Amino acid sequence: MSPETGLRVVVTGATGNVGTSVVKALGDDPRIDSVVGLARRIPAMTARKTRWAAVDLAADSATDRLHELFAGADAVVHLAWRFQPTHDPVITWETNVLGSLRVFDAVAAAGVPAVVHASSVGAYAPGPKTEPGVDESWPTHGWPDAAYCREKAYLERVLDAYELRHPEIRVLRMRPGFLFKEGAASEQRRIFAGRLMPGPLIRSALLPVVPDLEGLRFQVLHTDDAAQAYRLAVLGGVRGAFNLAAEPTVDAEVLGELLQARVVRIPRQVVRTALSTAWSLHLAPASPHLFDAVLxxxxxxxxxxxxxLGWQPTWSSTEAIEEFLRGVRRGSGEPTPPLVGRKAG
Incomplete structure (x- = not known):
């Protein structure tokens, strides 16, 4: 694959938070001739150089369809991921793990020279919360109690073996921190907070306190910056894993400033018990196991x-969070089935 020639790139999960940014970034690059965006449902949105195709990776019928769509591609960017339902991990496993196996097998069968896989900070084993942070050699065992981390870590092991079987394929694993943009705000509210949580509640007057929890330090990245890293991964000759995050590191103090709220030290178990109760009663969609992992x-x-990669984020982590919060309050979303904007309350 030469960056001097026009490239054909296939993107799975092209209508989600990362996918919509990736197809735009690819379409804006003159070295990319065409993009094929795959999703379970065809979106209303348009993107330069992009055509859409419907594929459900959880279905057995996806195998033949992927072989067809991958034929002649120069790279596949694999982003498809299902976060819900957290109460039924078999459903997420079918899409996230079995669907990914179909993608990887189809890449090899079609002779695609490169695959860029969306891994995550969630694939990493517990580690230090201090700068400069861990590099890509840190163990990717995940947090076993959280389905999201367990599935991301499992696919890391799959790709370890895959690279040994297919040394001719350039395999890249992108491991970003938490990804935010305004166009995905409504979806992320629905995924993690639930459909009934009113976006306008997320403002300082109604959220006067931010809990200061042990271990509450994490990294954030604007989704559009992550998309540029994916674009560079497609075009470059590199392979392997890449951590992606912006500065500064986010903690309770940073969140308190963003929300103009008071920071109060609260025992982790108090918050964990409340989240566990809400999740058990199906009042909150995010599981307490993911809370355990984040900390x-x-x-x-x-x-x-x-x-x-020659990559550099253009948004700070706080700017990304501010845009996300604005999107939640406005009910912002892009014209795709996963991201469609919707206010609650």
Whole structure:
């Protein structure tokens, strides 16, 4: 694959938070001739150089369809992921793990020279919460109690074996921190807070306190910046894993400033018990196991992405969060089935 020639790229999960940004970034690059965006449902949105195709990765019929769509592609960017339902991990496993296996097998069968897989900070084993953070050699065992982390870690093991079987394929694993943009705000509210939580509640007058929890330090990245890293991964000759995150690291103090709220030290178990009760009663969609994982995830060192990909975030982490909060309050969303904007309350 030569960056001097026009490239054909296929993107799975192209209508989600990351996918919509990736197809735009690819379409804006003159070295990309065409993009095929795959999703379970065809969206109303348009993107430069992009045509859409419907594929459900959880279905057995996806195998033949993927072989057809991948034929002649120069790279596949694999973003498809299902976060819900957290109460039925078999359903997410069918899409996230079995669907990914179909994608990887189809890449090899079609002779695609490169696959860029959306891994995550969630694939990492618990680690230090201090700068400069862990590099890409940190163990990717995940937090076993959280389905999201368990599935991301499992696919890391799958790709370890896959690279040994297919050394001719350039395999890249992107491991970003938490990704936010205004156009995905409504979806993320529905996924993590629930459909009934009114967006206008997320303002300082109604959220006067931010809990200061042990381990509450994490990294954020604007989704459009992550998309640029994916674009560079497609075009470059590199392979392997890349951590992606922006500065500054987010903690209770940073959140308190963003929300103009008072920071109060609260025992972790108090919050965990409340989340567990809400989740058990189906009042909150995000599981307490994911809460446990977030408080244990290591901070990321992004030196490799900056030096080998030539990547640099243009948004700070606080700017990304501010845009997300604005989107939640407005009910913002992009014209795709997952991201469609909707206010609650």
């Amino acid at each position: 244990r995830l290591p901070l990321l060192n992004t030196a490799r992405a900056r030096s080998e």
